[in-house]
Amino acid sequence: MKDKIFRFLLFFAALIILLLTAGIIFALVSRSTEAFQEYGIWGFIANPEWDPRPATEEYGALSFIVGTLYTAFFALFLCVPFSLSVALFNGEYFKGKRISSFVRSIVDLLAGIPSIVYGLWGFYAVRPLIIDLGINAQGFGIFLSSIVLAIMIIPYASSLSTEFISMVPNKLKEGAYSLGATQFEVIQNISLPTARSGIVASYILALGRALGETMAVTMLIGNTDRIPKGLRDTGNTMASVIANQFGEADGLKLSSLIAIGLLLFVITALINMIAKLVMKKVASI
Amino acid sequence: MSLNIKTSIDSRNGKNKLIYILVCLFSFLAMIPLFLILWDVVSKGYKNFNINLFTEVTPSSMDALIANMNGDPIPGGILNGITGSILIVGLAILFSVPIGLFIGIYLSENRDKKFAGLVSYLTDLLQGMPSIVIGIIAYAWVVKPLGGYSALAGSVALTMMMLPMIVRSTEETLKMLPASYKEAGLALGSSYTSVVFNILLPSGFGGIFTGILLAISRVMGETAPLMLTALGASVVNWDVMEPTSALPLLIWDFYNDPNLVELVWSSSLLLLIVIFLLNWIAKIVARKWKV
Numbered sequence: 193m194k195d196k197i198f199r200f201l202l203f204f205a206a207l208i209i210l211l212l213t214a215g216i217i218f219a220l221v222s223r224s225t226e227a228f229q230e231y232g233i234w235g236f237i238a239n240p241e242w243d244p245r246p247a248t249e250e251y252g253a254l255s256f257i258v259g260t261l262y263t264a265f266f267a268l269f270l271c272v273p274f275s276l277s278v279a280l281f282n283g284e285y286f287k288g289k290r291i292s293s294f295v296r297s298i299v300d301l302l303a304g305i306p307s308i309v310y311g312l313w314g315f316y317a318v319r320p321l322i323i324d325l326g327i328n329a330q331g332f333g334i335f336l337s338s339i340v341l342a343i344m345i346i347p348y349a350s351s352l353s354t355e356f357i358s359m360v361p362n363k364l365k366e367g368a369y370s371l372g373a374t375q376f377e378v379i380q381n382i383s384l385p386t387a388r389s390g391i392v393a394s395y396i397l398a399l400g401r402a403l404g405e406t407m408a409v410t411m412l413i414g415n416t417d418r419i420p421k422g423l424r425d426t427g428n429t430m431a432s433v434i435a436n437q438f439g440e441a442d443g444l445k446l447s448s449l450i451a452i453g454l455l456l457f458v459i460t461a462l463i464n465m466i467a468k469l470v471m472k473k474v475a476s477i
Numbered sequence: 478m479s480l481n482i483k484t485s486i487d488s489r490n491g492k493n494k495l496i497y498i499l500v501c502l503f504s505f506l507a508m509i510p511l512f513l514i515l516w517d518v519v520s521k522g523y524k525n526f527n528i529n530l531f532t533e534v535t536p537s538s539m540d541a542l543i544a545n546m547n548g549d550p551i552p553g554g555i556l557n558g559i560t561g562s563i564l565i566v567g568l569a570i571l572f573s574v575p576i577g578l579f580i581g582i583y584l585s586e587n588r589d590k591k592f593a594g595l596v597s598y599l600t601d602l603l604q605g606m607p608s609i610v611i612g613i614i615a616y617a618w619v620v621k622p623l624g625g626y627s628a629l630a631g632s633v634a635l636t637m638m639m640l641p642m643i644v645r646s647t648e649e650t651l652k653m654l655p656a657s658y659k660e661a662g663l664a665l666g667s668s669y670t671s672v673v674f675n676i677l678l679p680s681g682f683g684g685i686f687t688g689i690l691l692a693i694s695r696v697m698g699e700t701a702p703l704m705l706t707a708l709g710a711s712v713v714n715w716d717v718m719e720p721t722s723a724l725p726l727l728i729w730d731f732y733n734d735p736n737l738v739e740l741v742w743s744s745s746l747l748l749l750i751v752i753f754l755l756n757w758i759a760k761i762v763a764r765k766w767k768v
Binding site: 194195198199201202203205206208209210212213215216219220223272273274275276277278280281285295297298299300301302304305307308309310311312313315316317343346350364373375376377379392397400403404405406407410431434435439449450453456457460461463464468 | 489490492496497499500501502503504506508510511513514517518551576579581582583584586592593595596599600601602603605606607608609610612613614616617618637640644668669670673690694695697698699700701704705714725728729732740742745748752753756760
């Protein structure tokens with residue numbers, strides 16, 4: 193009898209996850225219907241105007257979608273040489289060595305630093321550099337946010353790729369070495385191709401992180417509600433516009449912000465799903 | 478001919494060396510930001526890192542302005558943020574640990590069930606959710622119905638962030654335990670409940686506890702969801718239905734207030750110390766109670 197109750201409790205706890213997800217989707221959808229009814233789903237997504245002034249009130253998400261994609265992909269691009277190096281360092285060159293666990297714990301600590309501290313550091317330490325380099329007069333913008341974002345996602349991209357690179361079977365590598373390949377040739381022709389799906393998946397997951405990052409980006413991107421003209425320009429991401437304008441919002445504006453939240457949720461869910469599919473391919477090897 | 482082979486081997490070896498050096502160089506560069514950030518926070522934060530920080534609440538912007546003009550140190554500290562963080566995170570631990578443990582046990586015990594697969598998939602979905610979206614959810618669920626910002630709403634948001642992490646670490650740890658543990662318990666006539674509580678959970682203690690500590694350290698610095706839920710307060714508040722401050726929220730306030738900006742570094746320093754301490758304890762626990 194006791195066991196029956198216990199088993200039921202376990203099942204009930206698992207049911208909570210289901211209810212949570214349903215509740216999340218319901219809350220997001222029901223609170224964003226006002227915006228979607230006003231503009232239509234596509235009309236909301238494709239509209240670059242964001243004008244909260246009462247007389248000319250108009251809301252569209254395009255500027256923020258573009259801003260989000262800009263910052264996230266540029267950050268991903270910047271982080272690749274570093275995270276791939278760390279992954280090769282830990283998973284190939286110094287696999288199992290003491291120095292590798294040192295590097296790993298340092299990079300792990302990077303993941304522990306809160307977003308807001310990254311934002312502070314970006315504002316006080318990196319922004320002056322951007323101004324000195326003449327990239328942007330105020331320093332704020334896509335460029336600055338992407339640099340800081342890139343540092344933030346290095347641990348996510350590298351830790352998972354390390355796993356996959358170190359999982360490459362030794363006999364494959366030994367075969368190549370016995371034919372006289374150098375270590376680089378082994379990495380290039382054996383390790384990377386074998387671990388490719390896993391590495392790709394870890395970068396997709398890192399991209400998902402970058403898309404949803406809020407505080408650091410809010411502090412660094414300059415917060416302008418229009419489509420950024422380039423990497424040097426200021427802008428806003430979907431997450432940063434919510435963080436910035438949610439507090440004073442009500443009515444249609446609040447609903448539009450929640451609609452942006454819903455879009456962000458859908459995008460990150462899709463990204464995670466794709467990463468999972470790619471990883472499934474790895475498991476089947 | 479032999480000359481050609483020689484140059485070809487040289488170039489291959491050269492390339493090999495070059496890549497090796499590049500990998501080491503870039504790995505080294507990837508570690509630098511940590512030290513730069515730590516240096517920045519420590520060197521700017523230690524000045525205001527005194528007893529006042531822990532015993533007094535946030536000063537008003539006006540008081541700070543006057544102190545700044547007179548060249549005095551800013552009067553006041555971040556007590557309201559410390560107590561707020563304890564309240565909000567403590568409540569989130571209370572919510573998320575029991576539920577997370579149970580879900581983790583369920584997933585590891587019912588590996589082949591379709592329903593478990595679905596729950597596992599949704600857990601991943603929750604884990605990947607941006608924190609600001611979680612803030613919106615807690616706003617819609619708690620702030621709106623209760624008619625105001627509250628510590629409770631903040632805890633709900635943090636619970637949603639901790640839950641998937643605790644579920645995953647519990648599940649992974651229990652899955653690593655040999656099946657013979659459970660079989661031995663059942664063979665001795667123990668009930669299923671007793672096997673779980675007296676054999677499985679104690680054997681997996683290290684991994685589970687580490688997971689909980691890491692989850693706490695992860696939500697300790699979360700700012701975005703709290704902005705939409707707990708809002709902040711300038712007094713010490715222990716009422717879960719009232720707006721409450723937290724360390725990261727105070728950092729955000731200080732950052733936006735030129736008069737209080739001096740306090741930003743000492744509060745960040747405290748936050749980093751707490752987070753790294755939790756990480757460090759987690760590491761020790763993981764090493765000591767290895768499965």
